[in-house]
Amino acid sequence: MIVAMQEGADEALIQQVIEHLVKMGFEVHRSTGARMTVLGAVGSGIEIDIRNLELLPGVQEVHRISSPYKLAGRSFRPEGTVVRLANGIGIGGNEIIVMAGPCSVESREQLFTTAEAVAKSGAKVLRGGAFKPRSSPYSFQGHGEDALKLLREAGEKFNLLVISEVMEISQIPPMLPYVDILQVGARNMQNFNLLRELGKVRKPVLLKRGIAATLEELLLSAEYIMAGGNYDVILCERGIRTFETYTRNTMDISAIPIIHKLSHLPMTADPSHGTGRRDKVSPMARASVAAGADALLIEVHCNPDKALSDGAQSLFPEQFAKLMDELRIIAPAVGRKIV
Ligand code: PEP
Ligand code: MN
Numbered sequence: 409m410i411v412a413m414q415e416g417a418d419e420a421l422i423q424q425v426i427e428h429l430v431k432m433g434f435e436v437h438r439s440t441g442a443r444m445t446v447l448g449a450v451g452s453g454i455e456i457d458i459r460n461l462e463l464l465p466g467v468q469e470v471h472r473i474s475s476p477y478k479l480a481g482r483s484f485r486p487e488g489t490v491v492r493l494a495n496g497i498g499i500g501g502n503e504i505i506v507m508a509g510p511c512s513v514e515s516r517e518q519l520f521t522t523a524e525a526v527a528k529s530g531a532k533v534l535r536g537g538a539f540k541p542r543s544s545p546y547s548f549q550g551h552g553e554d555a556l557k558l559l560r561e562a563g564e565k566f567n568l569l570v571i572s573e574v575m576e577i578s579q580i581p582p583m584l585p586y587v588d589i590l591q592v593g594a595r596n597m598q599n600f601n602l603l604r605e606l607g608k609v610r611k612p613v614l615l616k617r618g619i620a621a622t623l624e625e626l627l628l629s630a631e632y633i634m635a636g637g638n639y640d641v642i643l644c645e646r647g648i649r650t651f652e653t654y655t656r657n658t659m660d661i662s663a664i665p666i667i668h669k670l671s672h673l674p675m676t677a678d679p680s681h682g683t684g685r686r687d688k689v690s691p692m693a694r695a696s697v698a699a700g701a702d703a704l705l706i707e708v709h710c711n712p713d714k715a716l717s718d719g720a721q722s723l724f725p726e727q728f729a730k731l732m733d734e735l736r737i738i739a740p741a742v743g744r745k746i747v
Pocket of ligand 2: 511512681707717718
C-alpha cells in the first residue's frame with residue numbers, strides 16, 4: 409500500500425502516520441522527495457479500510473497495490489484455470505465453449521426444438537431458466553423443477569450439458585441432479601449467503617457480473633465461492649447499466665481482457681443480455697471472441713416472437729447457425745477454436 413503525504417506535511421505528522429501503520433502490523437518504507445513524502449506499507453493479511461488512513465492528518469491519498477482477492481487473482485494460478493465440465497470438456501482452454509438456448513424453459517416442444525437446433529450448430533451446453541429473476545412480479549417466473557427435468561432430458565437427447573440459474577439457497581439441492589453448471593444471475597452477484605453456499609458445492613458455477621458492479625466486486629464475489637473450496641468458477645460479462653438507453657445494457661467488452669489480466673478464471677460473454685436487441689447480439693458475440701472470451705452464453709428461441717421472456721434479444725436458430733460459422737472463422741485468428 410502506498411500512503412502519499414500532503415505537500416508540506418511536517419515531520420511530526422509523518423511520524424504519526426508511520427507509527428499508526430507500524431501499530432497495524434505494516435513494515436514501512438519511507439521515500440522523501442523534494443516536495444513530498446511517500447510511505448510504502450508492506451504487510452500481508454492485514455484488514456484495512458483505506459478510508460480510515462486517508463482521514464489521518466497530513467495524508468493526501470492512499471493506494472492499495474495488492475488485490476483484495478487472493479484465490480481469484482491471477483497470481484494464484486498464473487497459468488490460468490480450465491474448468492472441467494461433466495463430460496470432460498473444459499472452459500478456459502483452447503476451445504471456446506458456446507452455451508445456447510432459450511431465456512426460459514416454456515414447454516417441451518419449445519425446449520426440444522431449440523435444443524436440437526443449437527446442438528446442430530455446435531453449442532455444447534444448453535441454457536434455459538427454470539427459476540426466473542423477473543423485474544416485475546407479474547411476469548412469467550419460470551416452471552421450476554418441471555423445467556429442470558425437461559432441460560436434463562433435452563440435454564441427454566441432444567448430447568448437451570445443462571446450465572440454469574439458481575436464485576436462492578433452497579434451490580441448490582433440487583437443482584444438483586439436473587444441471588452441470590449453476591448460474592448465478594446479475595441480480596444475485598452480491599447475494600453473499602448464496603455465494604457461500606455455492607462454495608460448498610462441487611459443481612461449476614457461472615457467476616454473472618451485477619448490473620452496476622465493478623470488476624473488483626465481481627472478483628470478490630468469485631472469492632466468496634472459492635473461499636468455500638469450490639474453485640470451479642466461470643465469470644461472465646452480461647452488460648452493465650450506463651447512461652446509454654439505446655441498448656438494454658452496455659456490453660463491456662473490455663471486461664474480457666481486464667479479467668484475463670486480473671484473474672486466472674475463465675471469462676464468458678453474454679451478448680444477449682449485454683445488448684437486449686437481437687440485431688446487436690451477433691456483432692457483440694464476434695467482438696467477444698476477438699477479445700478473448702473463453703465461452704459465450706447466447707439466447708436462442710425457436711419462435712422468439714412468442715417467447716415468454718427476452719424474445720427481443722433471442723436469436724432465431726438460423727441466425728445462431730450463421731453466427732457459429734462466423735465465429736469459427738474469427739476464433740483461429742486469436743489462437744482459439746470452435747468445433
Ligand atoms: C438470464 O440468463 O436469463 C438472466 C436472467 O441473466 P442476467 O442475470 O444476466 O440478467
Ligand atoms: Mn434472459
